[in-house]
Amino acid sequence: MYLPNFIFPDLLLLLFPFIVIGSRLFCTDRSKAPWRIANIGFILIFVLLNFIPLASGTGRFFISNWHIDDFGVLMREVLMVSAILGIWLAKDYFEHGGGGKPAMHQIAEFIGAIAFATFGGFTVVSACDLLTFFLGLEIATIPMYALAAWNKQDQYGSEAATKYILMGSVATAFELFGFSYLYGFAGSIHFDTIYSAVANGTSPLLWIAVLFLFAGIGFKLTLFPFYTWAPDVYEGAPTPVTAVLSVTSKATAIAFLVVLVFGPLAPIQEQVAPFIALLAGTTLFVGNLGALKQSRLRRFMAYSSIAQAGYIMIALLGPATIAKTAIIYYLFVYAVSNYLAFFVFGIIGHHREETFDSLRGLSKQKPSLAIALAVAMFSLAGIPPLAGFFGKFHLFFSGASTGHYGIVAFAVLNNVLALFYYLQLIKSAWIDDADDHLNPLRMTKRQRNVIILLTVAVIALGVIPFLSDNIFAGFTF
């Protein structure tokens, strides 16, 4: 069988969890070797992905149901960035013996799970039938259940994981139910056939399918009214898991929607638009409202990322090219900003409780951390000239390009609400008086370098937007 060379990153990533977990046979329980292997491997995959020439054609089929297009390639890059940053964050967690275990205990399994989840994302964007599609979604979700329950001793962690599994299973059931109706409607699981069936006319059957599909993915993307699990899980899970959940999971879920809305359901995008707008508007409003009164960092980030999911949904209203570009760009920006915040919270979490009060006096004790935090928060709030602003601008641009000014105006006004709570956090770090009872913070050289790298990335992606422009230069979706 002929295999084109741009499938190598996928194959490599599929092999990777086995290599990393297998390396445990040759080294001790607390060795750093698995982490090193994973680090090199993930970066290698990311580099390989960059060698895939873009715009060389839309959709390249290898096997009957695996195809790679430009959106797929860029989505893979987003997922790999998230995976690389995820294992870096995981190293911090494991070095400090997170969850009361010895240092670096079982990091190989942890990395394996992240690799599987990432591969799930790869599968979702490569699918061209419902079966692969569903498989991808499940591969992306099931490792997350394990990761959320990582900290077995922790009461809250276990509660959160239970909640997550229960909710997630229901969501999966919804998803399958939607797929079954879609299959019933079109008589085939292939996207092409479904596309032509949908283009030929709709029926109530189709609308039921759409409803359930959106409900199912709504759980994973934390859309209103299915977002309720997120704050608990984000707070209960270990920090690296929260970060991966908020980026990889969300990216996979939004990729799922992109594939669906601009693939088989493209003919009815116009009719689905009000529904998407409603979901987007309620989600971002509820997320912003929920974040207003939080005092614990990770709960706060949970609501913030719920709101971000709402913003991303707006892009789905636009035409395919603009929407896909907007979503990819925003996911990059969101990933970098979010990880930056989680790196800072991780360092704080190792020494202090993860609350707003623990940030007091940060600007005097560790100015670099305080600056990084401010950059991350302002980027998430969408303040120019940081990357977050251009990301959000792009999302709104996509929504407005098809004349949905109402939802765009609503989202833009909501930004004011969002700015309030991001300022609240900045205030704790910068303005409030220092509290002498807090434990001192320590940072390793590696942590500092990562934080500097990400801070520069958030500023550069925004201040020099043509950098990111070149990423997309001359390619088609």
Add this chain to the structure above:
Amino acid sequence: MDTLLFNLIWVIPLITVLVCAPIDGKRQSLLKTIHAASGTLVLLLVGFLTYRLYSLGIENAAKESAPLLLHYYMDIPWLHMFNAHYAVGADGLNMFLLFLTAVIVWGGILVSWNIKGNQKVFFALIQLLATSVYGVFMSMDLVLFFVFYEMEALCMYLMIAGYGSGRKDYGGKKLTLTLAFGSSMILATLFGLYFESGINSWSLVELSKITLPMDFQMWAFPLMFMGFAVSSSLFPFHFWSPDGHSAAPTAVSMLAAGVMMKMGAYGCLRVAMFLMPEAAKIWLPYVVALLIFNVVLGPFIALRHKDLKYITAYSSISHLGLIFLGLAAMTPVGLRGASLQMISHGFLTGLFFATIGMIYERTHTRDITEMGGIMRKLPFLGVGFVIAGFAGLGLPGFSGFIAESNIFIGAFQQESTLTRIVTVLAILSITTTAVYILQTANRMLHGNMPAKYETLTDACFREKLVVVVLVLCLLLIGVFPGWIADMLDQSIAPIFAKINSAL
């Protein structure tokens, strides 16, 4: 060459921040010297470019910027993703506003010499704020414009909450969030502008060549106009200004009242009214009704306040109302008056807040009832304050008189009864202005001096320099209004032509 120098205006402050970043925060005098030098450099640069604009003549503008008369015009693609350009340029109006900004920033740096807290960060923030304000007055592309416009609110918060006095967090948040609310209204309409125009462009020059659909204008104009008017504290969005100004450190008050509030009025004229003149004609009478509050009630509220900064804030609100009166008149004289008032009030309020800040640094109170007789100890600052006050109430010889008389004449040319009534009310309210300014000056400067003020020392050379330069600017416009008014007239002509064609 000129264009290159022009772009340096917003680049120099940024470079200054980068140069200062690696310097140890403890070497304060070195840092401050660098910042002051950079402020002076920009001031000289802007002064040179203004003179150059004058000697070249407005009418010899870049041809590709027609119908606007822009000098130093340049337009290069910036963001392909949404077709944004890096387009900058300046006509007389922009250039004078840039000059005003340069003076206020320079003064702001000098008056903050002894600010408490982390000075390194404070001066870096002033420079960032300066960058954003310069950018607003330079950019001719709406995306670029908005990027700079939104940036400034964020710097404001950090400076007010970090270095202010009194209810600083509350004041800072109120200011930033209200401004963010305004800019979100602008952003929403910008998208509409891009897609409804049918030419998919963010360029002011391109957009001004077409007529936007009327039904779009009807909803977009009020949103955009009010969005800009928020930062110029037009009623009912004036509430952020007194709390914000009173909590802010001196330099920030100067910048906020002197420059930032002009950005809103500038946006109303340059973007909202220029691009949507048809809707402007329908909606602006309602604006006239709103500004009754600003010009008539503003001075009365100032009359009742005891805090110097509150008094000045409400006085700013009333003066800004006059700008809107000039804009709403939609006559050449009115528009000229409005733009003159933008520039004049910038210097005026800069002087006001600078002297107040210097007095506060010495007396540690801004309550006028606690002060008295300080003229004997601080004659220089006292005179500075009184000059600012007189310029504010429109004493002939100062810039305020020129600007306000133009506004009143222009507004009275409007043949609507409402505008004429409001004009008469506005003229009458100058009396109220006189009352609160004289009353404040009297209580603060004369009468019995509390014993604790015996040891006060008058302004040092650095402070005197700031006051003298600001007074000179006020006098210069007041005594020789001809050349500046001519340049403004020529620059506003295209805007008026567009508005006139819609009438």
